[in-house]
Amino acid sequence: MTHARTSVALACLALGGLATPAAFAQDAGWYAGAGIGSAATTVDDERIRNGLLNQGLDPVSMAEDEREAAYRLFGGYQFNRHFGVEAGWFDLGRFGFAASTFPAGQLTGDVRMRGINLDLVGSWPLTERLSLLGRAGLIYAQSRGSFGAAGAVSNPYGVTSRSERDWGLKLGAGIGWQLSPAWQLRAELERYRISDSVGNKGNVDVASISLVYRFGASGSMQRVATTPGAVPGSPGAQTGVPGAAGTMSPPPGAAASTAPSPAAAGTAPSPSTAPAAPAAPTTRVQFSADALFDFDQATLRPEGQRQLDAFAQRLRGVRVDGVLVTGHSDRIGSTAYNLRLSERRAAAVQAHLVQAGVAAATISIRGAGETQPVTTPADCKGNQPTPALVACLQPDRRVEVEATGTR
Incomplete structure (x- = not known):
């Protein structure tokens, strides 16, 4: 199985109040968050078909599972309003295929991908609440594959399960929407360059929504319009x-x-x-x-x-x-x-x-x-x-x- 480039559509967030006159500033400090999304890859069905033809079998049908739910947990430290470092754990889900042949036989396979990452995260405030996000980092991922053969098909991988651990790269971009000084909502597109369990290396694309909590930040965004020199509640009082x-x-x-x-x-x-x-x-x-x-x-x-x-x-x-x-x-x-x-x-x-x-x-x-x-x-x-x-x-x-x- 290989993971070729895929295009992932991300629904646009409805962002009210983009014309607000101030840009939100992220202060230095620790934060943590969790995200959920959709991971997508491409099964290399041409390689699978060629392998079956080499066995003298005629591929009849191919069922593929190329999209799975993805999850991640992360924590980081914001150095200033533009740069931070972030470490996390991710689960990209399980991808698989099932091929049927003539004479009658079947070849199945799936692979699950999990790992840890370390990213440098950049942000650029656009308005009071909206920021652009970008990230680049390293991943250390485990790909665990399972394979099965039945009927006239022989297992081309020689084993029923195999695990691969390898380093890879990760890139991403997105937007952040500040719900309050303490809470931020992120929408991001990320690409993981990752090895599967049979030695192939390719891309897994993830579109995700994350909720981030900043430790020590004020819980509300309060803005009070007052006349300089006067205290609300006692107009004109001295x-x-x-x-x-x-x-x-x-x-x-x-x-x-x-x-x-x-x-x-x-x-x-x-x-x-x-x-x-x-x-x-x-x-x-x-x-x-x-x-x-x-x-x-x-x-x-x-x-x-x-x-x-x-x-x-x-x-x-x-x-x-x-x-x-x-x-x-x-x-x-x-x-x-x-x-x-x-x-x-x-x-x-x-x-x-x-x-x-x-x-x-x-x-x-x-x-x-x-x-x-x-x-x-x-x-x-x-x-x-x-x-x-x-x-x-x-x-x-x-x-x-x-x-x-x-x-």
């Missing part, structure tokens, strides 16, 4: 979060600014109403994104976690009305990618604040991308991501956390 002396000092490594409250400006409560709870100015803390994250990443560094823990500590004992987390990026890269990166960084800060004890219902997030830079083109010249430009644009890479509340 009540503050008191610290030890009525205002909250920023954690180490963060800058803070405050806006005066009506009480601080001398406005007295109406005589007909009860005195309001003590309030302090709105506190806005600005964190350097480079202190919280590695460059071009959205996974919190240990130092960034400590800064956010210090911020959350100052919120304890305070009735928090709202916390607005705004992510910003520099101008390096596409506008769509930078917007999504700023949103993911804001989501990472939100997730850590919740772990640190801040009520999830009080936190809203937004991504500003590169739209609110601190630097100017005259300050930081150039468009290529040189070390000098990356360093100059550092102030633009930031996360602002604005908290309002009462004692």
Whole structure:
């Protein structure tokens, strides 16, 4: 049996929302997944017929099984948004044939193919959710064949079963659809160059659908449209979060600014109403994104976690009305990618604040991308991501956390 090139038709996915304005960024980290699909090959019936003719037999009919269900399990590590490495186990199914002859006889055979693979996987984000995928790798496969002969036919293989283990190559391409930061759906076409159990080498083509889970990613893709400087749930409010002396000092490594409250400006409560709870100015803390994250990443560094823990500590004992987390990026890269990166960084800060004890219902997030830079083109010249430009644009890479509340 040999496996010649086959064309495999892959149904197109219905992809809604391809015009979304941001590209999804895959962060570094581990992932795992499972897939199911259809494997196809071509039985070399001409070789089988010639073998029967050499025995003085006339082939009458040939039944072939050239398509089987395929399965795979895999895990990998994503180095950045473009490259990762993946290892897995695959089962391509069982392929076979049954040939009838005159004088009366029958020759049957089948082969099952399983193995392991190691691939280099590349991805290229196109939109917020859609990415192109490509892969190349090595396989180590076992092909186990079974053969039978009856009537006037002699078994040309000399044995009723044979097993072959060999190295081969694998290529593939496809698309990935991001269901959430943690879950991705993949549709792929792959070609396995593999040996069968009687020494022939050929191709098995596989069309598959896979579900991938990324460990440590946020479970939802949240986007909140808010007005800068205002916290949802308290429109126009400028009540503050008191610290030890009525205002909250920023954690180490963060800058803070405050806006005066009506009480601080001398406005007295109406005589007909009860005195309001003590309030302090709105506190806005600005964190350097480079202190919280590695460059071009959205996974919190240990130092960034400590800064956010210090911020959350100052919120304890305070009735928090709202916390607005705004992510910003520099101008390096596409506008769509930078917007999504700023949103993911804001989501990472939100997730850590919740772990640190801040009520999830009080936190809203937004991504500003590169739209609110601190630097100017005259300050930081150039468009290529040189070390000098990356360093100059550092102030633009930031996360602002604005908290309002009462004692």
